[in-house]
Amino acid sequence: MNPANVSRNKLEKLTDLPNIGPAIASSLRLLRIDKPDDLVGRSPLELYHMLSSIKGKRQDPCLLDVLISITRFMDGDDPRPWWHYTAERKRMFGVHQETS
Template identity: 65%
Template sequence: MNPSKVDRNRLNQLTDLPNIGPALAKDLQLLGITEATQLIGRSPYELYLALCDVTGVRQDPCVLDVLISITRFMAGEAPQPWWAFTAERKRSFKI
């Protein structure tokens, strides 16, 4: 969902999270995540590596940006577009 439309009180499905569409919702389900609350306390870097493992392919680095955005959102931060985390990912995670 577009971050500007996210309502923290209405997270009924994974696509209600910022930056999550149907494809990434399916990827999260591959990791056993079916509810937004399951992202609380999770490492976006570990989620990214697990997704690469379970799919057998190196995921686009932008997927990591999205994972950072949703884990931060679930930790209480304001919803932001995924690209707001690109510089951080480039500094802290060499893919």
């Protein structure tokens, strides 16, 4: 969902989260994340590595930006577009990610 349209009062399904559409919602379900509350306290980097492992290949690093956006949102931050976190991800984790 577009971050500008997100309402904390209406967080029933994954696609109610900022930056989450059907494709990423499907990927989150592979991690047994079925509702927004399942993201509270989760590590975006850990989720990224788990998803890379499940899918058998390194995921696009921009997915990590999305995961940062939704975990931060569920921890109380304002909804922001996923690209807001790109520079931070590059500083913290580097441009490329490896699966572990």
